[in-house]
Amino acid sequence: MSKYTEFAxxxxxxxxxxxxxxxxxHVYPHQWLWDSAFTAIGLAVYDPxxxxxxxxxxxxxxxxxxxxxxxxxxPQPGRPDDSWLWRSRRVxxxxxxxxxxxxxxxxxxxxxxVQRVAKALEQNERKSFLEIMVPVLLDYHQWLYRERDAxxxxxxTLYHPWETGLDNTPSWQFTNSxxxxxxxxxxxxxxxxxxxxxxxxxxxxxxxxxxRASSYNSLKLVHxxxxxxxxxxxxxxxxxxxxxxxxxxxxxxxLIRNNQILLExxxxxNAAVPPVLAQAIDRATTALEGLWSEDFGEYFHRDVTTGNxxxxxxxxxxxxxxxxxxxxxxxxxxxxxxxxxxxxxxNYIIPTVPVGSPAFDPINYWQGPVWMNTNWLIFDGxxxxxxxxxxxxxxxxxxxxxxxxxxFEYFSPLDGSGRGIQDFSWTAALYLxxxxxx
Ligand code: GLC
Numbered sequence: 001m002s003k004y005t006e007f008a009x010x011x012x013x014x015x016x017x018x019x020x021x022x023x024x025x026h027v028y029p030h031q032w033l034w035d036s037a038f039t040a041i042g043l044a045v046y047d048p049x050x051x052x053x054x055x056x057x058x059x060x061x062x063x064x065x066x067x068x069x070x071x072x073x074x075p076q077p078g079r080p081d082d083s084w085l086w087r088s089r090r091v092x093x094x095x096x097x098x099x100x101x102x103x104x105x106x107x108x109x110x111x112x113x114v115q116r117v118a119k120a121l122e123q124n125e126r127k128s129f130l131e132i133m134v135p136v137l138l139d140y141h142q143w144l145y146r147e148r149d150a151x152x153x154x155x156x157t158l159y160h161p162w163e164t165g166l167d168n169t170p171s172w173q174f175t176n177s178x179x180x181x182x183x184x185x186x187x188x189x190x191x192x193x194x195x196x197x198x199x200x201x202x203x204x205x206x207x208x209x210x211x212r213a214s215s216y217n218s219l220k221l222v223h224x225x226x227x228x229x230x231x232x233x234x235x236x237x238x239x240x241x242x243x244x245x246x247x248x249x250x251x252x253x254x255l256i257r258n259n260q261i262l263l264e265x266x267x268x269x270n271a272a273v274p275p276v277l278a279q280a281i282d283r284a285t286t287a288l289e290g291l292w293s294e295d296f297g298e299y300f301h302r303d304v305t306t307g308n309x310x311x312x313x314x315x316x317x318x319x320x321x322x323x324x325x326x327x328x329x330x331x332x333x334x335x336x337x338x339x340x341x342x343x344x345x346x347n348y349i350i351p352t353v354p355v356g357s358p359a360f361d362p363i364n365y366w367q368g369p370v371w372m373n374t375n376w377l378i379f380d381g382x383x384x385x386x387x388x389x390x391x392x393x394x395x396x397x398x399x400x401x402x403x404x405x406x407x408f409e410y411f412s413p414l415d416g417s418g419r420g421i422q423d424f425s426w427t428a429a430l431y432l433x434x435x436x437x438x
Pocket of ligand 1: 034
C-alpha cells in the first residue's frame with residue numbers, strides 16, 4: 001500500500017463514527033447525503049462491508065414520504081447541534097422519530113454508490129444489501145418526481161441552494177436577488193453586526209475567511225431555510241412563494257443517470273418499478289434539452305420564478321456529461337471547454353467556475369476551486385461516453401492533486417494549494433476510487 005493510500009484510509013478512519021462517516025471533524029460533525037454516497041464509493045475499494053453500512057445508515061433518516069434529507073444530525077453530545085434550524089420531527093410527522101434531520105435533500109448519487117458497493121460485495125451479501133437499498137431508492141426517486149416536479153416536465157425543482165450541493169456557486173448570485181433579505185439582516189448589515197458572527201464560525205476557525213461564504217450570505221441561506229420550516233416542508237405551499245426555485249442542471253443530470261442505475265438494480269433484484277416512476281424516468285430522459293441554450297452552446301440552470309435560464313457558466317455545465325443522455329454534437333461542444341484556457345483548462349483541473357469568468361475566485365468555496373467529487377462525476381461521465389483520453393486526464397490530475405496537497409475539501413486551480421477544511425472524507429474516498437482505476 002502506498003503512503004498516500006494509507007493516508008486516505010486514515011482520513012476515512014478518523015472521520016468514521018462507527019456506522020457512518022462525517023465529512024470532516026469540527027466543521028462538519030453530522031452525516032450528509034451525497035458525502036456518504038461518495039465516501040461509500042471509496043470504502044467499497046477496500047472494505048465493501050463498511051461501505052454497505054455507510055449507505056444502509058442513510059435509511060434511518062428517510063422520511064415516510066420517501067425524502068432522503070441532506071443531513072442527519074449526530075446525536076453525540078458535544079457536537080454543535082444545528083438541528084434547531086430544521087426541527088424536523090416537531091414540524092412534520094413525516095420526519096423520522098429517532099433522529100433529527102434537515103428538511104431538504106441533496107444531489108441523488110445514491111443509486112450509483114449502491115451499485116458500486118453491491119458489485120464489491122460477495123454474491124450472497126449483495127442480494128440482502130440490495131433488498132434493503134432498492135426500496136429506499138424507489139421511495140426516494142418517487143418523492144423527487146411527485147413533490148418536486150409538479151408540472152411533470154421531467155425536471156425537478158430545488159428550493160434551497162444547499163439542495164444543489166454547490167451551495168455557493170456563482171449562478172445563485174444572480175438568483176439570490178430573490179432570496180429575500182429580511183429586515184433584521186438589512187439592519188444588521190448596515191450596522192456591521194453580522195461581522196460579530198464571523199468570530200463564532202467553526203469554518204473560519206479552521207480555514208481562511210476568504211475561502212468561505214460571507215456571514216451575510218450565509219445568514220440569507222439560514223433565513224431561506226427557516227421559511228421552508230414555516231411552510232412545514234409542504235412543497236406545494238413553498239412553490240407558491242419561493243425564496244429560491246431552480247431547476248438545477250447538475251442535480252437533474254445526476255438524477256437522470258441515477259434513474260437508469262435504479263432501473264438496472266430493480267432488474268437485478270427482480271423488483272417491480274412502480275408505473276408512475278417508470279413514466280417519470282421516461283420523461284426525464286429528454287428533459288435536459290429544455291435547459292440547453294443555443295446562443296451560448298451549453299446547458300444552464302433554469303430559474304423557475306422568472307422562467308429564464310441562468311446564463312452563468314459553472315461546473316454544472318460539465319456535470320451534464322454525467323447524465324449519459326447528451327446528444328453527441330453537444331458532447332463535443334462541452335468537451336471543448338475542458339481544453340479552453342479561458343474556460344475549464346487550468347494548471348490544476350477542473351475549476352468549478354471557468355477561469356475567464358468575472359465570477360472566478362480560485363480559493364472561495366464553489367466559486368472556482370477544484371473539488372474531487374465534481375472531478376469524479378465528470379470523469380465517470382466521460383468514461384461512459386468513451387472519451388477515455390479526457391477521462392484519464394481528469395483521473396490522473398485528481399490523483400496528482402491529492403498526492404501533492406493532501407485531503408483538502410477543495411484546491412486552488414492556479415497553484416494546487418489545499419483550501420477549506422483538512423482531512424475531508426470524500427476527497428480521500430474518491431482518491432481511493434481513482435487509484436483503484438489506475
Ligand atoms: C458543504 C458543501 C456540500 C457538502 C457539505 C458537507 O456544505 O457545499 O456539498 O455536502 O459541505 O461536506
